[in-house]
Amino acid sequence: MQIDLNGAPVTTAAETLSALIEEHGFDAASVATALDGVFIPRLMRSTTPLHGGAKVEVLSPMQGG
Amino acid sequence: MFYGTELNSRLMLGTAQYPSPQVLRDAITASGTEVITVSLRREGQGGDAFREILRDSGCRILPNTAGCHSVREAVTTAQMARELFDTSWIKLEVIGHADTLQPDPFALVEAARILCADGFEVFPYTTEDLIVGERLLEAGCRVLMPWGAPIGSGQGLRNIEGLRTMRTHFAGVPLVIDAGIGAPSQAMAAMEMGFDAVLLNTAVAKALDPVAMARAFGRAVTAGRAAYAAGLMPRRDMAAASTPIFGQAVLA
Numbered sequence: 001m002q003i004d005l006n007g008a009p010v011t012t013a014a015e016t017l018s019a020l021i022e023e024h025g026f027d028a029a030s031v032a033t034a035l036d037g038v039f040i041p042r043l044m045r046s047t048t049p050l051h052g053g054a055k056v057e058v059l060s061p062m063q064g065g
Numbered sequence: 066m067f068y069g070t071e072l073n074s075r076l077m078l079g080t081a082q083y084p085s086p087q088v089l090r091d092a093i094t095a096s097g098t099e100v101i102t103v104s105l106r107r108e109g110q111g112g113d114a115f116r117e118i119l120r121d122s123g124c125r126i127l128p129n130t131a132g133c134h135s136v137r138e139a140v141t142t143a144q145m146a147r148e149l150f151d152t153s154w155i156k157l158e159v160i161g162h163a164d165t166l167q168p169d170p171f172a173l174v175e176a177a178r179i180l181c182a183d184g185f186e187v188f189p190y191t192t193e194d195l196i197v198g199e200r201l202l203e204a205g206c207r208v209l210m211p212w213g214a215p216i217g218s219g220q221g222l223r224n225i226e227g228l229r230t231m232r233t234h235f236a237g238v239p240l241v242i243d244a245g246i247g248a249p250s251q252a253m254a255a256m257e258m259g260f261d262a263v264l265l266n267t268a269v270a271k272a273l274d275p276v277a278m279a280r281a282f283g284r285a286v287t288a289g290r291a292a293y294a295a296g297l298m299p300r301r302d303m304a305a306a307s308t309p310i311f312g313q314a315v316l317a
Contacts, residue, residue: 006107030116031108032145037137039144059145060112061119063089064104064129065079065216065266 001052018045020056031058066261067208067239068154068186070125074099075256076286077127077241078279079266086114088275093122096279097287102127102156102264105146127188129156130176134169139176143185155180156210156243156264158190166216166244170197174204181205190243193227195234202238209238210264213255214245217267221251225258232259249278249285256289257297 002011005024014020017040021028033040034057040048050056066072077100083089093101101124119126128146133139136159143155159176161169168190174197177187181204189201193211201209211231214220222228223245232240242255243264252263263286272278 026108030112030149032105032149034141034145037141039141039148041148058108059105059149060108061115061149062104062106062112063079063081063083063115064102064131065081 001050003050003052003054003056005056006058012050015049016046017048017050017056020050021045021058024058026058031060033058067188072099072262073097074283074286075262075290076252076283077102077243077262077264078269079264080115080118081266082270083275084270086118089270090118090121091276092269092279093118093124095276095283096269097283098124098279100125100127102129102266103150104129104131105142105149125154126150126152127154127156128152130158132160133158134160134172136172136176136179139172140179143176143180144183147185153184153186154188155185156188156190168192168212170194170200173197174200177201177206178204188241188243193224193231195231198231198235198238202235207239208241209235210241210243212244213242213251214247216244218245219247219268220245221247222254225254228255228260229258249281252282253285253289253292256286257292259293262286 012020014023017033036055074097076096076098078096078098079102103126128150130139130142133142139159159169159172161167173189177189180187187206188208188210189206190210191197198209214223239261241262241264242260246252246265247268255263269275269279
């Protein structure tokens with residue numbers, strides 16, 4: 001299905017958020033995730049299904065003021 | 066002092082815009098800070114190196130919601146930051162205007178209420194407005210962070226009398242001057258006025274020598290706090306001779 005990952009269109013075979021994280025090689029322990037603007041805790045990624053057009057954000061620590 | 070955490074250093078330092086990761090490391094050390102601010106962005110390059118700097122610094126992490134313009138964005142970002150940094154501290158920024166980066170006080174209070182109810186320890190980036198400050202305390206905040214001037218402007222304490230009023234009005238509430246500080250003298254002035262800490266970034270990161278500037282800020286904040294604790298003399302409109310008149314020779 002077609003989804004939006006960090007602002008870019010992506011075609012994925014992943015059916016859950018955790019599968020998507022794995023598919024794209026993110027370090028699961030050092031990123032935070034949101035689906036359609038809602039925070040998804042680490043423990044809920046494997047039970048959170050993706051849908052076509054889903055907007056997924058995968059964030060990590062960055063410099064800030 | 067800040068949600069039950071006592072700090073030795075009253076300088077909080079941002080981690081953005083340094084010329085290199087090594088300069089950032091050295092600036093953190095030279096400043097003596099115990100609290101550094103960080104952000105969340107889309108996973109890209111260099112994440113590991115930055116995580117290592119955070120770990121090695123030994124500092125408490127204060128994640129921000131920089132760039133958020135709505136309650137929802139700020140709340141979601143705060144929730145993501147809490148998981149990623151394993152801290153309930155959040156520097157809450159809800160920006161109302163792109164040019165001034167002035168906080169949106171209405172959205173700020175609403176986001177603060179949601180986050181405080183969810184167990185966050187909120188450090189709200191606000192203005193010197195007293196009523197907004199009252200609303201933030203009612204929402205559950207136990208710290209207020211009024212701006213000195215617009216973020217990154219280096220203008221210092223733009224409304225010094227307003228900030229003085231705020232300090233008096235919120236006696237006993239930890240107040241941190243956040244944003245707009247450009248020089249150590251400005252940070253020191255804030256500390257002499259009785260503010261509890263100063264948070265800055267650009268003034269150090271964009272100095273010609275950020276490490277030396279970090280050290281200068283650390284000392285200014287220490288000196289300003291010591292001066293406040295020592296009690297400044299009252300200001301007078303007229304001169305008052307300091308040398309005694311008694312025993313002066315008549316030579317005229």
